[in-house]
Amino acid sequence: xxxxxPDGAKLELEAGATAFDVANxxxxxxxxxxxxxxxxxxxxxxxxxxxxxxxxxxxxxxxxEALEILRHSTAHLMAQAVQxxxxxxxxxxxxxxxxxxxxDFDMGDKKFTPEDLEAIEKEMAKISAEALPCRRxxxxxxxxxxxxxxxxxxxxxxxxxxxxxxxxxxxGDFTDLCRGPHLDNTKRIKHYKLLSVAGAYWRGxxxxxxxxxxxxxxxxxxEELDAYLNMLEEAKKRDHRKLGKQLKLFTIEDEVGxxxxxxxxxxxxxxxxxxxxxxKEHLKRGYEIVYxxxxxxxxxxxxxxxxxxxxxxxxxxxxxDVAFGVKPMNCLSHMMVFKSEMRSYRDLPQRYxxxxxxxxxEKSGVLHGLMRVRAFTQDDAHILCTPExxxxxxxxxxxxxxxxxxxxxxxxxxxxxxxxxxFIGSEDNWEKxxxxxxxxxxxxxxxxxxxxxxxxxxxxxxxxxxxxxIGRFWQCATIQVDFNLPERFDLNYIGEDGHKxxxxxxxxxxxxxxxxxxxxxxxxxxxxxPFWISPVQVRVINITDAHLDYCKSLVAKLKAEGFRVDxxxxxxxxxxxxxEAQLEKIPHMIIIGQKEVDENLVSVRLRxxxxxxxxxxxxxxxxxxxxxxxxxxxLWR
Numbered sequence: 001x002x003x004x005x006p007d008g009a010k011l012e013l014e015a016g017a018t019a020f021d022v023a024n025x026x027x028x029x030x031x032x033x034x035x036x037x038x039x040x041x042x043x044x045x046x047x048x049x050x051x052x053x054x055x056x057x058x059x060x061x062x063x064x065e066a067l068e069i070l071r072h073s074t075a076h077l078m079a080q081a082v083q084x085x086x087x088x089x090x091x092x093x094x095x096x097x098x099x100x101x102x103x104d105f106d107m108g109d110k111k112f113t114p115e116d117l118e119a120i121e122k123e124m125a126k127i128s129a130e131a132l133p134c135r136r137x138x139x140x141x142x143x144x145x146x147x148x149x150x151x152x153x154x155x156x157x158x159x160x161x162x163x164x165x166x167x168x169x170x171x172g173d174f175t176d177l178c179r180g181p182h183l184d185n186t187k188r189i190k191h192y193k194l195l196s197v198a199g200a201y202w203r204g205x206x207x208x209x210x211x212x213x214x215x216x217x218x219x220x221x222x223e224e225l226d227a228y229l230n231m232l233e234e235a236k237k238r239d240h241r242k243l244g245k246q247l248k249l250f251t252i253e254d255e256v257g258x259x260x261x262x263x264x265x266x267x268x269x270x271x272x273x274x275x276x277x278x279x280k281e282h283l284k285r286g287y288e289i290v291y292x293x294x295x296x297x298x299x300x301x302x303x304x305x306x307x308x309x310x311x312x313x314x315x316x317x318x319x320x321d322v323a324f325g326v327k328p329m330n331c332l333s334h335m336m337v338f339k340s341e342m343r344s345y346r347d348l349p350q351r352y353x354x355x356x357x358x359x360x361x362e363k364s365g366v367l368h369g370l371m372r373v374r375a376f377t378q379d380d381a382h383i384l385c386t387p388e389x390x391x392x393x394x395x396x397x398x399x400x401x402x403x404x405x406x407x408x409x410x411x412x413x414x415x416x417x418x419x420x421x422x423f424i425g426s427e428d429n430w431e432k433x434x435x436x437x438x439x440x441x442x443x444x445x446x447x448x449x450x451x452x453x454x455x456x457x458x459x460x461x462x463x464x465x466x467x468x469x470i471g472r473f474w475q476c477a478t479i480q481v482d483f484n485l486p487e488r489f490d491l492n493y494i495g496e497d498g499h500k501x502x503x504x505x506x507x508x509x510x511x512x513x514x515x516x517x518x519x520x521x522x523x524x525x526x527x528x529x530p531f532w533i534s535p536v537q538v539r540v541i542n543i544t545d546a547h548l549d550y551c552k553s554l555v556a557k558l559k560a561e562g563f564r565v566d567x568x569x570x571x572x573x574x575x576x577x578x579x580e581a582q583l584e585k586i587p588h589m590i591i592i593g594q595k596e597v598d599e600n601l602v603s604v605r606l607r608x609x610x611x612x613x614x615x616x617x618x619x620x621x622x623x624x625x626x627x628x629x630x631x632x633x634x635l636w637r
Contacts, residue, residue: 001052013050020046020184023058033060035188036069036181043069045136045181061220068096073134073183074124074192074218075101080174081123082214086110091176092153092202092211099228100217104200106153107212117194117214124192131187132172136180140165147175153202191225192218195232199365206363234470240522241369247527247584249518249535250370259367259374261515266535269564273533274514275355277631278379281510285400287353287381292333294357298323300332303488305424309457313360330356331507334382335489338503343493348503349385349393355514356380370519377514383506384491390504394440394462394479397508401464401477404510407631408521408530410466413473414446417454417461424458425484433481434460458484459507468524476512476520481505528607531587531627531635538565538624539586541577543593545569550597554590557617563624578605587635588624606635 003011003022011025019037023030023046037044038057043065050056059065075094082089082105094103105112139147141158144166148154154177158166169178171186183189194216202208219225236242244250249267256262263271279289298316301307306314306328315326327333334352343350357377366372385393405412416437419430437460441448448462455461464477482505492500511517521529531537538558542551548569558565568577574591581589589605595614596603602620604612612620626637 001050003050004053004055006055006057015052016049018047018049019044019056019058022050022056026058030058030060034058035060035066035183038065043181046184047135048181066220069181069183070189070220071096071101071218072178072180073186074189074216075103076134076169076171076174076176076178076182077124077127077186077189077192078120078194078214078216079103079105079176080127080171081120083174084127085116085119085123090151090153093157094176100195100215102213102215104202104211104213106202106209112197112212112214117197120214121192121194124189127172128186128189130172131185133185134169134171134182136182137168137170138165139168144168144177148177189218191220191222192216193225193229201365231470231472235472235523238470238523238526239369240371240519243522243527244369244519247522247535249522252369257374258364259362259372261370261373261375267518269535270529270533271514271518274511274518275377275379277533278355278511278514279353281400281404282351282353282381285351285396287351290334290337290352290354292327292330292336292354292356294359295324295326296332298325301325304332304485305457305488309422309424313362315359315361326359327356328358328360329507330354330358330378330380331382331485331505334380335485335491335505338384338491339489343384343503345386345493345495345501348493349383349389351381351383353379353381370515373513373515376516378509379511379514381508383508384486384503385506386493386495386501387504390436390481390506391440391443393506394436394481395443397479397506398440398444398446398462401510405464405466405477408524409633410468410524412467412477413465414441414448415451415463415465416441416448417451417456417463419455419460420453420457422457423455425487429483430460433483436481437462437479456480456482456507458482461507466520468520469526472523474516474520476517477510478508478512480507482507527585529585529587530631530633531624532631534585534587535564536566536584536586537563538588538590539581540565540567540590540592541574541581542567542569543574543591545571547592547594547597551590551592554592554602554617557621558624561621561624563628582607608635610636612636 001013001015003013011022013021013025019039020031020034023034034046036046036059037048038059039048039050040055079091079094088108090106092104094101141164144158145155157177166177167179168175169180169182194214196215198213199210200213202211217228219228247266248264250261250263252261314328317324337352338350355377357375359375362372362374383393418434459480459482461478461480463475465473466476467473486503486505491503493503495501540551540555542548551567555565555567578589585607587607591603591605601614602617603614623637
């Protein structure tokens with residue numbers, strides 16, 4: 001039979017050959033490194049049979065699919081180890097996730113301990129050394145039920161799958177229900193680490209039993225595993241929840257409610273600085289500031305499609321027997337702004353900007369500091385323009401994002417999210433909207449990936465993911481093209497021909513959630529914020545009480561110049577006060593002794609430990625103004 005390779009080459013193999021035979025025919029080296037195969041566009045095990053005229057691609061460690069296959073196989077290895085050590089364990093599901101995998105177990109009253117994780121890792125090593133072949137079997141659902149007669153969760157999964165036949169994977173004494181593919185042998189799994197245990201409801205339903213979820217990671221090379229574990233350690237040090245407490249930025253209290261952060265004075269200063277920066281940047285790009293109410297009539301949410309497509313994420317209330325929805329986004333008010341008067345084509349584009357606080361119903365299990373909350377503020381804007389203006393407006397937003405992220409020192413990646421299964425509007429409008437996004441990215445010559453089916457229900461979007469200082473990616477800016485809501489709200493403008501025309505709407509955020517962006521910034525800078533956004537920019541420290549009057553005058557002058565300044569005049573040694581300021585990550589410390597008082601000077605210690613001694617106050621103010629205006633990441637000019 002004939003087999004075709006990715007480059008178009010043809011191989012002749014005997015009937016009944018497998019993907020491994022294809023690899024072996026190409027080269028012995030490829031066969032040794034082969035992990036799996038892609039057969040006619042679908043992933044398959046390396047020992048899967050191939051047929052006449054099949055197109056086959058051999059997958060090795062170098063291919064993007066390889067890590068997912070490795071991690072899926074490692075999840076099975078972990079589940080096998082758990083069942084060997086804990087006979088009462090019931091296995092549920094174990095998917096691959098970003099950078100790793102997890103498996104959920106019903107352990108009855110038993111709770112996994114750190115010592116248990118160590119024991120499971122050791123058992124995994126034993127199973128790996130046993131070099132157990134992992135093989136796939138196709139069986140009828142009835143046969144699978146017999147095999148899993150004592151596994152209630154597997155029986156439930158078989159009901160959910162609802163197929164006549166299913167695939168099982170067996171390695172030694174362990175069998176699981178799985179689509180695969182998997183590595184062919186447990187000996188290939190070497191570099192892994194079990195990371196943590198968490199509670200998880202069966203199938204994510206709060207009405208179901210709470211299970212125990214073990215998280216792990218796995219890599220092909222020890223250096224990759226070590227690098228990832230080092231990154232996790234660094235991430236712990238940078239955790240914005242820990243730093244938020246240490247730096248007195250925000251608090252989340254049970255008395256208030258989970259997911260509702262309260263900003264403390266320093267966090268408030270940081271947030272206010274960001275928001276003022278945002279207002280200025282929008283105004284100089286032709287945006288107008290608008291404000292909308294927190295709640296709008298439920299009928300309006302029905303008209304927009306949010307009630308049918310998004311209501312599980314919304315809160316509702318009633319006033320005088322009229323139903324209202326608490327806004328999860330700001331677009332409805334902005335459409336009403338446009339609709340408040342008749343527009344001409346000469347008035348377009350209209351760009352409305354609002355730092356709008358929204359509320360979304362998030363499950364308690366996903367809440368995470370400022371990164372995932374139930375109340376947050378978006379730097380939200382909506383642009384209504386003619387179809388002819390659409391491309392230029394998208395390009396301008398991309399440039400806006402690039403300008404802002406350059407200031408903060410972020411690199412970013414771009415994804416285009418396309419039409420989801422649940423959508424409103426015509427497929428033709430969706431195609432036009434998606435094409436507009438692709439065209440703008442083509443003009444800017446920006447690379448992107450496609451995220452199939454992850455668009456909003458009303459339009460496709462560009463998602464911009466920021467890369468932080470330790471290599472993690474965070475979703476922040478978004479650009480969405482929407483032909484549908486202007487149609488639903490009957491928005492019109494008078495064209496050059498004197499007739500009514502339908503505008504196109506762009507939904508976009510630059511930072512995204514301001515709250516989340518503060519969390520990202522905190523972790524990116526490890527709390528060492530650039531001078532221009534630092535909650536406290538300068539701390540004045542006296543050496544003795546004899547210098548107090550001069551110190552107080554400096555505080556007053558700095559405040560008069562608009563800088564965020566505080567003081568430490570406690571009766572403590574100056575070294576102690578400097579260490580305190582270092583822990584609080586204050587960018588500048590002014591240290592005042594007798595020489596500074598006598599000669600009307602300032603001596604400055606930077607957060608980095610560098611010193612700038614005996615400066616004229618006017619010269620120092622010039623440096624601060626330069627740092628503030630240039631929004632540099634440096635501590636000094």
